[in-house]
Amino acid sequence: MIHVNTKINGDDVEFLCDPRETLLDALRDKLGLTGSKEGCGTGDCGACSVTMDGRLVCSCLVLGAEADGKEIGTVEGMAEGENLHILQEKFIEHAALQCGICTPGILVATKSLLEKHPEPTETQVRYWLAGNLCRCTGYDKIIRAVMETAADLRKAS
Amino acid sequence: MAFDDTKTEDFKVVGQRVKRPDGVDKVTGKAKFGADAVAPGMLFAAIVRSPHAHARIVKIDTSKAEALSGVKGIVTRADFATGLTGGDLDVLENVMAGEKALYDGHAVAAVAATSQLIARDAAKLVEVEYEVLPHVTDVDKAMAADAPVIREGAADQSVPEGMHANVVRYHESGHGDIEAGFAEADLVVEDSFKTEATHQGYIEPHACLAQLGGDNKGELWCCTQGHWNVQKLCAAMLGLETSQLRVTASEIGGGFGGKTAVFIEPVALALSRKTSRPVKLVMSRSEVFRATGPTASTSMDIKIGMKKDGTITAGQGTFRLQGGAFPGAPMEFTAMCAFAPYNLQNVKQVGYDVMANRPKQAAYRAPGSPMAAFAVESVIDELCKKLGLDPIEVRLKNASKQGTKASFGPTWDRIGLVETLEAAQSHPHYSAPLKEGQGRGISCGFWFNHGGETSVTLALSEDGTAQLSVGTPDIGGSRASMAQMAAEELGIPYENIRTTIADTATLGYNEVSHGSRVTYASGLATIKAARAAVKILCARAAAKWGIDEDAVVWENGCAKPSGPNAGEFDPLPIDKLTRSMGRTGGPIVGHFEATPEGAGVSFATHIVDAEVDKETGQTKVVRYTVVQDAGKAINPAYVEGQFQGGAAQGIGWALNEEYIYGEDGRLQNSVFLDYRIPVASDLPMIDTVIVEVPNPGHPYGVRGVGETSICPPLAAIANAVSNAAGVRLKELPMSPPRILAALEDQANNG
Amino acid sequence: MVEVNLWSGLRAFADGKDCVEVDAKNVGEVLSALVEQYPGLEHVIEAGVSVAVDGKVIASGLTEPVKPDSEVYLMQQLKGG
Numbered sequence: 004m005i006h007v008n009t010k011i012n013g014d015d016v017e018f019l020c021d022p023r024e025t026l027l028d029a030l031r032d033k034l035g036l037t038g039s040k041e042g043c044g045t046g047d048c049g050a051c052s053v054t055m056d057g058r059l060v061c062s063c064l065v066l067g068a069e070a071d072g073k074e075i076g077t078v079e080g081m082a083e084g085e086n087l088h089i090l091q092e093k094f095i096e097h098a099a100l101q102c103g104i105c106t107p108g109i110l111v112a113t114k115s116l117l118e119k120h121p122e123p124t125e126t127q128v129r130y131w132l133a134g135n136l137c138r139c140t141g142y143d144k145i146i147r148a149v150m151e152t153a154a155d156l157r158k159a160s
Numbered sequence: 161m162a163f164d165d166t167k168t169e170d171f172k173v174v175g176q177r178v179k180r181p182d183g184v185d186k187v188t189g190k191a192k193f194g195a196d197a198v199a200p201g202m203l204f205a206a207i208v209r210s211p212h213a214h215a216r217i218v219k220i221d222t223s224k225a226e227a228l229s230g231v232k233g234i235v236t237r238a239d240f241a242t243g244l245t246g247g248d249l250d251v252l253e254n255v256m257a258g259e260k261a262l263y264d265g266h267a268v269a270a271v272a273a274t275s276q277l278i279a280r281d282a283a284k285l286v287e288v289e290y291e292v293l294p295h296v297t298d299v300d301k302a303m304a305a306d307a308p309v310i311r312e313g314a315a316d317q318s319v320p321e322g323m324h325a326n327v328v329r330y331h332e333s334g335h336g337d338i339e340a341g342f343a344e345a346d347l348v349v350e351d352s353f354k355t356e357a358t359h360q361g362y363i364e365p366h367a368c369l370a371q372l373g374g375d376n377k378g379e380l381w382c383c384t385q386g387h388w389n390v391q392k393l394c395a396a397m398l399g400l401e402t403s404q405l406r407v408t409a410s411e412i413g414g415g416f417g418g419k420t421a422v423f424i425e426p427v428a429l430a431l432s433r434k435t436s437r438p439v440k441l442v443m444s445r446s447e448v449f450r451a452t453g454p455t456a457s458t459s460m461d462i463k464i465g466m467k468k469d470g471t472i473t474a475g476q477g478t479f480r481l482q483g484g485a486f487p488g489a490p491m492e493f494t495a496m497c498a499f500a501p502y503n504l505q506n507v508k509q510v511g512y513d514v515m516a517n518r519p520k521q522a523a524y525r526a527p528g529s530p531m532a533a534f535a536v537e538s539v540i541d542e543l544c545k546k547l548g549l550d551p552i553e554v555r556l557k558n559a560s561k562q563g564t565k566a567s568f569g570p571t572w573d574r575i576g577l578v579e580t581l582e583a584a585q586s587h588p589h590y591s592a593p594l595k596e597g598q599g600r601g602i603s604c605g606f607w608f609n610h611g612g613e614t615s616v617t618l619a620l621s622e623d624g625t626a627q628l629s630v631g632t633p634d635i636g637g638s639r640a641s642m643a644q645m646a647a648e649e650l651g652i653p654y655e656n657i658r659t660t661i662a663d664t665a666t667l668g669y670n671e672v673s674h675g676s677r678v679t680y681a682s683g684l685a686t687i688k689a690a691r692a693a694v695k696i697l698c699a700r701a702a703a704k705w706g707i708d709e710d711a712v713v714w715e716n717g718c719a720k721p722s723g724p725n726a727g728e729f730d731p732l733p734i735d736k737l738t739r740s741m742g743r744t745g746g747p748i749v750g751h752f753e754a755t756p757e758g759a760g761v762s763f764a765t766h767i768v769d770a771e772v773d774k775e776t777g778q779t780k781v782v783r784y785t786v787v788q789d790a791g792k793a794i795n796p797a798y799v800e801g802q803f804q805g806g807a808a809q810g811i812g813w814a815l816n817e818e819y820i821y822g823e824d825g826r827l828q829n830s831v832f833l834d835y836r837i838p839v840a841s842d843l844p845m846i847d848t849v850i851v852e853v854p855n856p857g858h859p860y861g862v863r864g865v866g867e868t869s870i871c872p873p874l875a876a877i878a879n880a881v882s883n884a885a886g887v888r889l890k891e892l893p894m895s896p897p898r899i900l901a902a903l904e905d906q907a908n909n910g
Numbered sequence: 911m912v913e914v915n916l917w918s919g920l921r922a923f924a925d926g927k928d929c930v931e932v933d934a935k936n937v938g939e940v941l942s943a944l945v946e947q948y949p950g951l952e953h954v955i956e957a958g959v960s961v962a963v964d965g966k967v968i969a970s971g972l973t974e975p976v977k978p979d980s981e982v983y984l985m986q987q988l989k990g991g
């Protein structure tokens with residue numbers, strides 16, 4: 004077992020994990036952070052998206068041990084207390100989720116998109132999210148929610 | 161509103177794009193899906209699966225696996241009920257192989273251990289000795305004389321004599337005289353089509369958490385479209401009394417029909433009974449592809465005759481569906497849906513249900529219908545092209561409408577096909593100019609929809625708010641539409657209703673969330689449960705005022721005297737009545753249990769523009785419009801979502817998705833990288849038009865919308881590709897290699 | 911008497927007819943009368959059928975009324991995804 008010291012959504016966290024265990028499994032099974040989902044376990048669906056030191060990664064392709072000394076961001080850290088992140092608000096408002104299983108990963112991925120590209124084009128959003136599968140929505144309402152969030156954020160700043 | 165009244169106007173909450181009540185849970189990661197539950201002392205399980213497409217199981221040796229530290233129990237078929245027959249036996253055979261493994265991925269044993277990693281390691285240590293048998297995976301080959309027999313004696317009496325033992329059911333229907341019809345035609349087109357199996361591709365793999373004691377009392381948590389069905393099937397597989405197993409449906413990460421069956425739930429229960437510990441079992445993605453229920457694959461022959469003016473004189477279709485190693489491919493729906501959009505004097509449809517060494521097919525959105533539409537609508541398109549006719553005009557000329565005879569027999573009630581065609585025709589998309597290399601295609605589609613057994617309870621709280629319990633899992637926002645209907649009836653704010661998906665112990669039976677039935681049937685039951693509660697509220701007010709119950713009406717959340725003759729009383733708001741309910745007769749609860757039979761059918765017309773790259777064979781959908789009859793849209797945003805989701809899945813089916821089996825009978829593409837579903841960059845925005853032709857069988861006119869949306873895309877895209885590239889693709893998916901082959905073929909043969 | 915239309919695949923079990931007459935006041939009676947008159951249909955009806963009465967598809971209910979002039983079609987059982 005490996006002893007891991009990490010920071011998750013700003014909190015110091017330590018856990019023990021098997022050297023073969025993925026970060027996704029450590030988050031879900033060891034730490035009870037089940038907001039990140041496993042849709043494939045092979046890096047193809049993005050349901051497990053988290054950030055590691057600010058970089059967007061598939062947590063199913065990262066080992067739990069690799070989190071040592073890093074800062075991890077998950078969907079559980081997006082809202083501040085009762086206040087939802089504007090992306091979360093817009094997803095609800097635009098009905099950008101049906102079953103909602105892809106939603107945590109898509110929210111983490113789009114948040115990281117907007118941090119890097121505050122003025123994305125529709126094509127940019129579509130390609131950025133090409134690693135996040137949604138089977139329910141056909142993406143239409145997701146793309147609209149993201150575009151409108153970006154526009155609102157620009158207006159606000 | 162009297163109990164059975166129909167309401168068609170002046171809606172306050174219905175028709176609004178309200179925010180879904182479970183939205184916050186789902187955007188913050190709090191919502192608990194199948195794999196998100198835990199229990200103290202929980203074990204993890206893994207399943208041992210056959211690597212062979214067809215093999216006799218000679219021996220299973222579990223000794224090495226059992227010796228691994230952390231392994232707590234192993235089950236095989238011997239741990240399940242014996243003496244099952246018919247459909248139940250098929251389900252059990254599929255859940256855990258008996259004498260033979262029937263497809264690549266068929267479960268043969270399962271292990272429970274203290275961690276997921278140990279369970280997986282132990283599964284590899286289970287030694288299974290197989291005697292490999294000849295296999296077949298293609299539908300046409302499975303019907304050929306020399307095909308290996310999957311299971312002797314599986315055919316029912318409908319199958320005509322002389323067919324191969326793998327043909328297990330037969331359907332034939334139609335009317336008129338097709339030969340006379342073809343003789344009347346100015347042009348007859350005849351062609352053959354094939355479609356590969358596709359998977360629903362829900363992003364959440366099957367997952368469950370089971371607890372079953374030696375006393376045969378159990379608890380099961382799982383992601384399913386229907387937990388009463390899970391309860392019934394699991395009880396049978398394990399030899400339990402149905403009522404002793406309580407099943408709770410988790411949030412569900414997509415189903416589309418694929419979560420109407422059981423796969424792992426009985427296995428987790430058997431392991432729990434064996435180990436006396438809670439057992440969690442979660443499928444991997446590759447297990448989902450290999451061992452749940454994809455669609456049937458098909459082979460189809462279509463012949464249609466048309467007059468120069470576009471009148472269809474006769475239609476004939478033969479539909480062969482491969483449904484895996486068990487009977488049940490939905491060939492009768494393929495047959496019945498094939499010509500449903502058209503008013504034909506002469507029509508004949510024949511279906512064959514064929515077994516092969518593949519996983520047992522499961523429902524996928526309008527099971528059987530999209531394939532039929534692909535074949536029939538492709539031939540209609542060819543006829544239009546050859547006769548120089550507009551494809552929408554031709555469809556309008558032949559369209560089914562109220563009073564015409566359906567291709568499967570009965571006379572149509574009020575239906576909305578013509579309205580969808582007219583809306584498509586006048587939509588700017590239909591007349592927009594196309595760019596070089598692009599083609600436009602259209603297609604119609606049809607699905608029956610379903611009612612089904614339904615129970616709903618609505619309990620009023622003392623503060624005048626309401627708790628609504630329904631039994632149909634919320635796959636795409638149905639909590640919102642249920643609360644909207646309840647709020648409409650009660651005349652209280654939408655936010656004052658809390659909708660819960662009840663477990664099997666708290667409501668009467670509810671059929672699976674399938675057949676596009678949720679908004680229709682649970683919605684109807686919600687409206688009637690609310691009306692039952694309103695009736696009690698009115699009675700309480702009447703008692704208070706000392707007037708007749710009939711002299712009280714319910715308006716805007718208040719009881720009022722029905723008119724000046726009833727007496728002069730101030731309106732009594734709901735919270736005044738509920739606050740005293742304990743002392744005026746007891747708790748106020750409305751409920752409704754029934755099997756509503758008025759599910760209205762839904763038709764759609766889709767328009768698509770596609771661009772084909774003749775160098776690479778790649779097809780890109782550049783514009784898409786869905787027009788569909790929803791009867792009445794309770795929440796238009798979620799209706800649009802169903803339209804868009806169905807279209808996107810249809811686009812995947814048309815262009816990329818397929819089960820690829822090797823010569824060895826093994827599935828070669830069991831991960832999302834190789835079974836490629838549409839990603840955001842593959843698709844354009846999907847425009848929607850909601851047509852509302854009310855369903856006479858629902859108090860607000862609702863028709864189910866979840867399924868019809870996947871029926872037209874396959875053909876619409878094939879028709880667009882044909883117009884863009886000048887070649888007719890007769891096999892799905894229209895993947896780049898198939899398009900290139902078709903182009904080459906055309907170049908060689910002119 | 912009510913006329914019941916069968917899908918043509920059932921002719922083989924109903925003396926070659928695709929339309930038969932039964933004495934029935936509701937869907938349940940239609941089905942039991944069919945089995946009584948044409949025992950060959952029993953396996954089909956046991957396996958589950960739907961019935962269209964005057965254009966309305968009754969997926970499974972037996973109590974739906976049927977009138978002498980009703981249009982009645984036997985259909986394969988409906989379900990969905």
Ligand code: FES
Binds near residue numbers: 049064
């Ligand atoms: S679970 Fe990590 S990408 Fe699918």
Ligand code: FES
Binds near residue numbers: 100105363
């Ligand atoms: S909302 Fe279901 S997968 Fe995206």
